[in-house]
Amino acid sequence: MGGFSRTGYDYPEEPGNYCKTLNLLVGPTEVLVSGDTLQLKDYSKLDWPWTLFDPEAKKARHETVFPQECKKAFEMGAALVK
Numbered sequence: 001m002g003g004f005s006r007t008g009y010d011y012p013e014e015p016g017n018y019c020k021t022l023n024l025l026v027g028p029t030e031v032l033v034s035g036d037t038l039q040l041k042d043y044s045k046l047d048w049p050w051t052l053f054d055p056e057a058k059k060a061r062h063e064t065v066f067p068q069e070c071k072k073a074f075e076m077g078a079a080l081v082k
Contacts, residue, residue: 030076034069038062 015031022029036058040046043055 032073036061
């Protein structure tokens with residue numbers, strides 16, 4: 001049976017449910033969630049009086065965690081063609 005990889009965040013169970021459905025329809029399925037991604041290159045350009053984002057934390061995560069998630073996604077894709 002396929003897997004659902006959480007990256008330290010409490011996501012709803014929908015990706016796991018998608019995985020179960022796809023397992024039934026097309027066979028073993030894996031889901032990789034990459035969350036808390038960098039949406040903007042420069043958060044200082046936002047003219048919002050408030051923000052839900054910590055630009056420094058997003059940049060740090062983008063530089064440290066995101067490359068690992070990309071590597072995992074690449075590995076998952078490579079496994080498909082073996």
